[in-house]
Amino acid sequence: MSCLFTFSCEKNTLTADQTITTNQDKNMLTVGTAAVSAAASVNTYSNTSAYINSGFLFLNPTQIDKNRQAIGGNAYTEVYGFNVPEENRVRGIRWNEDDETTSIWRPQGIAGFSRNGVRYLLVSWYAKDAAESKGSRISLIDISPSSGTYLTYRHILLVQPTLPTGTLDYTQYGSYAPLNVHAGGIAYFNGKIYLSSTSLGLRVFDLDKIIEVSSGTGTENKCGKDASGNLYAFNYRYILPQIGYYKINDASPFSTVQVNYENNQLWTGQYYAGSADASMVPKIFGFPIDSSGELQNSGIQTVIPKNSLFASDHAHGIQGVFRKGNRTWLSCTGSPSESYGSTARLARYTDGDTNTVRYRWPYGAESLYLETQYGYLWSLTEFEPNAGANNGSQVNRCIFAVDFSKYE
Secondary structure, X not given: OOOOOOOOOOOOOOOHHHOOOOOXXXXXOOOOOOXXXXXXXXXXXXXXXXXXXXXXXXXXXXXXXXXXXXXXXXXXXXXXXXXXXXXXXXXXXXXXXXXXXXXXXXXXXXXXXXXXXXXXXXXXXXXXXXXXXXXXXXXXXXXXXXXOOOOEEEEEEEEEOOOOOOOXXXXXXXXOEEOOOOOOOEEEEOOEXXXXXXXXXXXXXXXXXXXXXXXXXXXXXXXXXXXXXXXXXXXXXXXXXXXXXXXXXXXXXXXXXXXXXXXXXXXXXXXXXXXXXXXXOOOEEEEEEOOOOOXXXXXXXXXXXXXXXXXXXXXXXXXXXXXXXXXXXXXXXXXXXXXXXXXXXXXXXXXXXXXXXXEEOOOOEEEEEEEOOOOEEEEEEOOOOOOOOOOOOOOOOOEEEEEHHHHO
């Protein structure tokens, strides 16, 4: 979410399958206790993959040509508002200069996986201002130090089958169109990506169905499949098509999503600011998922975390969640107090407690992802220069990992 202090989140135009009735406050449980939800429910999976069932060749992540070089080492500590104690830091990455300073794309979600011995991160972005019509994208980043493509990455445009109507600032052909969502969180489970969609629920993508399209001069303002079968995506070389979605009732707005430590639930969080939305009660929800990646409509859990930094004692500003056992780690922004140059916190909440344990967390921090094999808790920050409330001309945007054991 691109929200700090009293700034409100930017809203995106909803496509037909996004529009649902939002009921924020029906699931009032005993404060702070994990319980089976009496309100939240998951509709049957909607398969939207028919539009790519024929006429397309699919690639997997190992076949993608990564064309950008990130910066590793200690450079990430130089960004504005990076306040994690040095002894807790384990990894850090900065984007190339174009990506760390662009004002028309902002990174939001983070996830990861391994394929053929190579470790990857996935980062979701949403487009804004001049690029808003391009929707959302993901970045595929090689983070294996022994790899020949270490710290190289590629942006991949996310697409879906619903074609937009009305006046457009680009040429839209058939078959597929940009996915105009905030892309606030992303989770990886058994080859599939789950993207939080603010009002809808979760959108699903298959990472083995990446499609190469035409790029280069003349493709910048085209998207879709033309009458001759040519594929375009605003000069992106690759697209990742949505294959389906889950409409989830009474758990919106969906600001983030992540797989829990036990690998059997997808947890989502609600973002409400701590000032303008102080009367709202933010909740997090755990949706059981089977081995095939299907969300279940039973055993859904709800937690209402507490945070005494806010007048209501509720955990406002939730940007990221991670769940292990009966504990939840929350990446929260917009607290009324500052800590070493940032109003963000990493908050650890144990079910039933009356408060969270809080730690320093960088300015503009977003989603969370635990790389369990290494015990690395990954996160990222979102702001370009002159974007946040305080960063001025300084770069804030980076990816970083901390030693999770220091926060347990």
